[in-house]
Amino acid sequence: MSRKKTQSKTRRRSSSNRNRKLKAEARPLPTRSVLVCSSIVCMALAYLWLSSRTEALAQQIKVEENALTDLRRDVAAEEVRWNDMIGPRNLKLALKENNLNMDWPKPEQVLHIRDMALWESGRGNLNHYSSVDDRERGRH
Amino acid sequence: MNQKGVLIRAALAGTFVLLLFSALSIRVVHLQLGKHEALRESYKRRVVYRQELQGNRGRILDRNGHTLAQDEGRKHVAIDPEFIHRHGKPVELQEALTRFLRVEPALIGTRLADTERRFHYLEKFVDQRRADQMMGYLKENALQRGVVLQEVNSRSYPHGNLLSHVVGFANREGAGSLGIEQEMNRYLRGKGGLRVGEKDGRRRELVTRRRVQIDPEDGADVTLTVDQYLQHGVEEALEEGIREYNALGGWAVVMDVKTGAILAMASKPDFDPNRFFEFEQERMRNRNLRMIYEPGSIMKPLVFGAALNEGLVDPKEMIDCEHGVWIHRRRPLRDYHPYAELSAEDVLKKSSNIGTAKIALRMSPEKLYTYFEEFGFGQRTGIELPGEEAGISHPPSRWDSLTHSRVSIGHSISVTALQMAAAMNVIANDGRKVNPFMIQEVRSPHGTVLYKQEQGPEGAQVFRPEVAQEMRRLMSRIVGPGGTGRRAAVEGYTVAGKTGTAEKIMSDGTYSERANIASFAGFLPAENPALTIVVSIDEPRGEKRTGGSVAAPVFRRIAEHAVACLTIPPGGFE
Structure with a gap:
């Protein structure tokens, strides 16, 4: 019975509505609001993206800073080791261990080549014993 | 009805939410704007991140750029005993740590057992290699948890005792405490940097919140x-030399004749600046600068040269040497070997006290004292090392009746080895005084030269060049056959010099009969000197005790090494 009732109700509704014009209003899209909201959403997303990118870069900076500190420390440690190795005491030991009977040259074995221009420019006697340029100092 | 109920419930829920947010807002505003210093401080402590960044101390280099001192990263090794006992293996860890640390095993055990503590140092300033080896071993055996390594900068002297008195050392706080480390501290010390920002709950820095970054x-x-x-x-x-002659110690300085640059400066006994805290102060004394002593006979060439410069002596004239004993002003003056008569040049060669005193007495005390001032006696040389003594050289107004004769043979005057080297260098440098120096250059980390010196400060023309040349000839006779300094001769080179044997003064002011300082001061090559060298041996206690028998052989070894190492030709540099 209920099915019949329902069917007849539906029929009645549809027949009562059959000729009724549907009231529907067409409104224009609120372009400005949509644009503003979209911009805000885009900016928010962009902010979130930049924020996470900044965070990632910051982490990277921290990692690189720590790596630089470690490398500087390693370089210093190697410099200490190298200077120890080439020190006079260890050089002598190394020569002895390898049975290398080396000695300083005799005067007749040494040929002095003088740069007269440098000498005359007054650079002084230090040139007799050594010349150290910036590469040897470990700078630049 | 239903709709009304829905509305009422919605209104109640809305009111409740509104009230909740209002309460929260009021609380937030109150917290933000109210005075809550304790809360703020507590927040700052938790959140603020502050890290001081260390700048490295500058290096000390030799003239060829080899490093003599530099900073090195080290580690303090510490443990968290409470954590180790809860999560680690204390027994295995103790055994492992004992293998690598230079600490008593019992101490490691005691500190591991102190479970009420969260932090205990075990060893400080462990070198990088040993620390890495230790951590590698601990990680392999899963023992590393609870072991903490703290980074710390430490000063390292790769060559140990070499040049220890010159280089000095920097203490644990990084301040120079001796030698160049002390004298040049203002250049060597770096500037610290700073980082200020915020940290998270795990105490890690939030780099994006960093507010201050000052690079060291x-x-x-x-x-x-x-x-x-x-x-x-x-x-x-x-x-x-010290071993061979069973001496207390010794010191030596090698100086460039023309420029005054100090090429070597040694003092024994010495110390290891890496372990400066283990040595007593006495070993840290640089005796080239801080030991004043009566020079003895090495003074004679300077006095002879002064008389020659004044035209008061002719090298060929004969001097009466009184057969070894001369009573002057009622006091005897003796020679080691008695001579009746010697030529003036032989007075120098044979080191006759009587002959030298007679020559010196031809000059007035004031004139002699003027020469001493020009040689630099009684004044500091100004070398860039701390603690230099000025020595003792009294003016003639304070001389007694014997001082004039005694000072000419190197008594009644006290000098340092460096002063003696600078004075002797006058003869080597054609009569002109040049002051010694030690710093060649100071250069910033960016390469800017902050200071440079190639020549020591020039002093007076003390002797005429021809007098200096004549003195070099006379002094080379001392190192020749029959001279007191013949053991200083270097094969292939002409050497000029003078021996000296000076009795040490005891605490009661009298001269010791046994304790003396044996010295040799000279330069080579004699015709065109490149190096001035002064050597002193303190209290040789064997059979041989004089300058000629003890200091001269040491001079020879030093000179032989120097001419080879520096490739000095036999005729000197042109």
Whole structure:
């Protein structure tokens, strides 16, 4: 019975509505609001993206800073080791261990080549014993 | 009805939410704007991140750029005993730590057992390699948890005792405390940096919240005039001499004749600056600067040269040497070997006290004292090392009746080895005084030269050049056959010099009969000197005790090494 009732109700509704014009209003899209909201959403997303990118870069900076500190420390440690190795005491030991009977040259074995221009420019006697340029100092 | 109920429930829920948010807002505003200093401080402590960044101390280099001192990263090894006992293996860890640390095993055990503590140092300033080896081993055996390594900068002297008195050391706080480290501290010390920002709950820095970043600055590098290979040879020769003659100690300085640059400076006994805290103060004394002593006979060439410069003596004239004993002003003056008569040049060669005193007495005390001032006696040389003594040289107004004769043979005056080297260098340098110096250059980490010196400060023309040349000839006779300094001769080179044997003064002011300082001061090559060398041996206690028998052989070894190391031709540099 209920099915019949329902069917007849539906029929009645549809027949009562059959000729009724549907009231529907067409409104224009609120372009400005949509644009503003979209911009805000885009900016928010962009902010979130930049924020996470900044965070990632910051982490990277921290990692690189720590790596630089470690490398500087390693370089210093190697410099200490190298200077120890080439020190006079260890050089002598190394020569002895390898049975290398080396000695300083005799005067007749040494040929002095003088740069007269440098000498005359007054650079002084230090040139007799050594010349150290910036590469040897470990700078630049 | 239903709709009304829905509305009422919605209104109640809305009111409740509104009230909740209002309460929260009021609380937030109150917290933000109210006075809650304790809360703010607590927040700052938790959140604020502050890290001081260390700048490295500058290096100290020799003239060839070899490093004599530099900073090195080290580690303090610490443990968290409470954590180790809860999560680790204390027994295995103790055994592992004992293998690598230079600490008593019992101490490690005691500190591991102190479970009420969260932090205990075990060993400080462990070198990088040992620390890495230790951590590698601990990680392999899963024992590393609870072990903490703290980074710390430490000063390292790769060559140990070499040049220890010159280089000095920096203490644990990084302040220079001796030698160049002390004297050049203002250049060597770096500037610290700073980072200020915020940290998270795990105490890690939030880099994006960093507000302050001041980069540290490293200190400047200081280049010395010394040569480390020459220095090594000088120290070896000194050590050999001290051993051979059973002496208390010794010191030596090698100086460039023309420029005054100090090429080597050694003092024994010495110390290891890496372990400066283990040595007593006495071993840290640089005796080239801080030991004043009566020079004895090495003063004679200077006095002779002064008389020659004044035209008061002719090298060929004969001097009466009184057969070895001369009573002057009622006091005897003796020679080691008695001579009746000697030529003036032989007075110098044979080191006759009587002959030299007679020559010196031809000058007025004031004139002689003027020469002493020009030689630099009684004044500091101004070398860039701390603690230099000025020596004792009294003006003639304070001389007694004997001082004039005694001072000419190196008594009643006290000098340092460095002063003696600078004075002797006058003869080597054609009569002109040049002051010694040690710093060749100071250069910033960016390469800017902050200080440079190639020549020591010039002093007066003390002797005429021809007088200096004549003195070189006379002094080379001393090192020739029959001279007191013949053991200083270097094969293939002409050497000029003078021996000296000075009795030490005891605490009661009298001269010791046994304790003396044996010295040799000279230069080579004699015709065109390149190096001035002064050697002193303190209290040789064997059979041989004089300058000629003890100091002269040490001089020879040093000179042989120096001419080879520096490739000095037999005729000197043109």
